[in-house]
Amino acid sequence: EVQLVQSGAEVKKPGESLKISCKGSGYSFTTYWIGWVRQMPGKGLEWMGIIYPGDSDTRYSPSFRGQVTISADKSINTAYLQWSSLKASDTAMYYCARSAYSGHEADYWGQGTLVTVSS
Amino acid sequence: QSVLTQAPSASGTPGQKVTISCSGGTSNLGNNPVNWYQQFPGAAPKLLIYRSNQRPSGVPDRFSGSKSGTSASLAISGLQSEDEADYYCAAWDDSLNVVLFGGGTKLSV
Numbered sequence: 001e002v003q004l005v006q007s008g009a010e011v012k013k014p015g016e017s018l019k020i021s022c023k024g025s026g027y028s029f030t031t032y033w034i035g036w037v038r039q040m041p042g043k044g045l046e047w048m049g050i051i052y053p054g055d056s057d058t059r060y061s062p063s064f065r066g067q068v069t070i071s072a073d074k075s076i077n078t079a080y081l082q083w084s085s086l087k088a089s090d091t092a093m094y095y096c097a098r099s100a101y102s103g104h105e106a107d108y109w110g111q112g113t114l115v116t117v118s119s
Numbered sequence: 120q121s122v123l124t125q126a127p128s129a130s131g132t133p134g135q136k137v138t139i140s141c142s143g144g145t146s147n148l149g150n151n152p153v154n155w156y157q158q159f160p161g162a163a164p165k166l167l168i169y170r171s172n173q174r175p176s177g178v179p180d181r182f183s184g185s186k187s188g189t190s191a192s193l194a195i196s197g198l199q200s201e202d203e204a205d206y207y208c209a210a211w212d213d214s215l216n217v218v219l220f221g222g223g224t225k226l227s228v
Binding site: 063109 | 215
């Protein structure tokens, strides 16, 4: 069974760093892309970027390039989304999702990680 | 503001057929397939329709998708109360090099 399991909810202060994770199982982790999607409170879905764990090829939405870093550790089937300095506006639910090809449909999704940034 | 445009809300009564539309441009829907996602409150999105008209295993055939030019539609026939959810269209944009999501349509049954 394909599963993407994300790390738990986080509460952080502005300026702090954070790295959340997404662990894949039940499939060949290195042959599918993992994308990240933001959903701000009460709002719609926004595509942030995507990584191919097989060779770490990474692509970012222009809206998020320079704001976050996407990475993966194929030895432990885990993808990451990290911030070096959080802002209150980063408060959102973050989902990881699997795609066979970059930009194609996301067929499996993680359960989401809620990030709250507040002083 | 989404480049893929959806009506914010739609409604129907049980048993009825409802259609949710998604409008885009030549660099996204005009050139690439559309995918549809269903999201219930407090839950992760779920793939409902892919490559414009394909249903993943387990999705009832009451759900169907189509695309023509720069517009796409999701049709739900035999509407059920359990279909009450948010529905998002999505497509790759060749100019922006991003996956675009529509703003979402909240379906009330």
